[in-house]
Amino acid sequence: MLSLLWLLVVGLVAGFLARALVPGKDRMSLVATLLLGVSGSVVGGLVLGLLFGGFRDRGFSPAGIIGSVIGAVIVLLVYNRISGRRAAGTTSRRGVA
Numbered sequence: 886m887l888s889l890l891w892l893l894v895v896g897l898v899a900g901f902l903a904r905a906l907v908p909g910k911d912r913m914s915l916v917a918t919l920l921l922g923v924s925g926s927v928v929g930g931l932v933l934g935l936l937f938g939g940f941r942d943r944g945f946s947p948a949g950i951i952g953s954v955i956g957a958v959i960v961l962l963v964y965n966r967i968s969g970r971r972a973a974g975t976t977s978r979r980g981v982a
Contacts, residue, residue: 895953896922899929903957909965921964925957932956 897915900922904911913921929952 892923892926893919895950896920896926898922899925899950899953899957902954903961906954906958907961907965911961911965921960922953922957925955925960926953927956928959929953929956932959 897919900913900918900920903921903925904913904918932955933952
């Protein structure tokens with residue numbers, strides 16, 4: 886039970902930090918930020934496990950706060966790319982002849 890609570894707290898902090906690091910305006914609710922951070926923790930755990938071989942020793946595990954923030958930034962960038970959102974200061978070339 887305590888590990889689930891810890892996952893939610895780390896996920897929320899990682900989600901807020903990822904939103905602060907990625908340029909542009911992200912209109913997300915608290916729940917969406919929490920889901921961003923938790924999914925970032927999973928992605929960060931996978932990336933760090935692949936880079937440092939963590940899967941052989943202890944199996945799959947969520948990342949720490951740094952890995953969670955890195956994973957959340959990756960998830961947020963992918964989400965912004967898929968949903969068509971652009972970073973602040975960029976313009977679209979659609980409609981330009």
